[in-house]
Amino acid sequence: MGWLGRTINSSIGKKFIMAFTGISLILFLLFHLAGNLTLYAGKDAFNAYVATLDTVKPIVRIVEVGLALVFLFHIFNGIKLWIENKKARPVNYAVNGSSKNSTFYSRTMIHSGSIILIFLILHLTTFWATFNFTGHPVDGSHEYFDIIIYFFQKWWYALIYFIAMILLGFHLNHGFQSAFQTFGWNHNKYFPMIQKIGSIYAIVVAVGFGSLPVYFYLSSVLGGN
Numbered sequence: 275m276g277w278l279g280r281t282i283n284s285s286i287g288k289k290f291i292m293a294f295t296g297i298s299l300i301l302f303l304l305f306h307l308a309g310n311l312t313l314y315a316g317k318d319a320f321n322a323y324v325a326t327l328d329t330v331k332p333i334v335r336i337v338e339v340g341l342a343l344v345f346l347f348h349i350f351n352g353i354k355l356w357i358e359n360k361k362a363r364p365v366n367y368a369v370n371g372s373s374k375n376s377t378f379y380s381r382t383m384i385h386s387g388s389i390i391l392i393f394l395i396l397h398l399t400t401f402w403a404t405f406n407f408t409g410h411p412v413d414g415s416h417e418y419f420d421i422i423i424y425f426f427q428k429w430w431y432a433l434i435y436f437i438a439m440i441l442l443g444f445h446l447n448h449g450f451q452s453a454f455q456t457f458g459w460n461h462n463k464y465f466p467m468i469q470k471i472g473s474i475y476a477i478v479v480a481v482g483f484g485s486l487p488v489y490f491y492l493s494s495v496l497g498g499n
C-alpha cells in the first residue's frame with residue numbers, strides 16, 4: 275500500500291475524510307434547502323427555479339457526480355470508523371453504551387446516518403428520477419411542482435420525510451461540531467460558539483426541509499392544493 279492508501283486508511287485519515295465530505299454535504303444542503311423553499315412561493319416560483327437549473331444542466335450533472343462520490347466516501351468511511359470503534363471498545367458500558375465522553379448524538383451517528391441513507395435512496399428514486407427521467411408518475415409530464423404535490427399528498431411518504439429530517443437534524447448537530455474539531459478548531463474559547471452555530475444550522479435544515487412534507491400533506495388534506 276502506498277503512502278496515500280496508508281494515510282486514507284489510518285484513523286486520522288478516515289476522520290479527515292469524514293470531516294471534509296461532511297462539510298461539503300453541509301454546504302450542499304444549504305443550497306438545496308434554499309432552492310426547495312421556493313416551493314412556499316408557489317408553483318410558478320418553484321417551476322422557474324427548476325427551469326433555471328435546467329439551463330445549466332451540464333454543470334448540474336458534474337456537481338451530481340461529485341456529490342455521489344462525496345456521499346459514497348462519507349458513508350463507507352463512516353461505517354469503517356464505526357466498526358473500528360466497536361472493535362476498540364467491544365464491551366458496552368453499564369448503561370447501554372453511554373459514557374461520560376460521548377453524547378446521545380455522537381453515539382447514534384451510525385443509526386441516524388443509516389436512516390438518512392434509506393431516506394436518500396427513496397428520495398432519489400422518486401424526486402430525482404421523476405424530475406430527470408420518468409416525469410409525473412400519473413401522466414409523465416414534467417410539471418415539477420405537481421410532482422412534489424403528488425408525492426407529499428401520500429401520508430406515509432410525507433411521514434418518512436418528516437421523521438428522516440428530525441434524524442438529519444440530530445446527525446448534523448453532532449456532525450458539524452465534530453468536523454470542526456477534526457480540523458483542529460476546538461479551542462476552549464471558540465468551540466462553544468462553533469457548537470452553537472452547528473445547532474442553529476441543524477435546526478434550520480431540519481425545520482426547513484421537514485416543514486415541507488407537513489405543509490403540503492396538510493394542504494392536500496385540507497383542500498389547499
Ligand code: HEM
Pocket residue numbers: 306310324327338341390394397401402405406422435442483484486487
Ligand atoms: C423536503 C425535503 C426535500 C425536497 C422537497 C427535495 C427535493 C429534491 C428534488 C425535487 C430533487 C431533483 C432536482 C433536480 O434534479 O432538478 C432533489 C435532488 C436531490 N436531493 Fe433532495 N429534497 C429534499 C431533501 C433532501 C435531503 C435532506 C437530502 C440529503 C440528505 C437531499 C439530497 C438530494 C440529492 C443528493 C439530490 C440529487 C442531486 C440534485 O439534483 O441536486 N434532498 N431533491
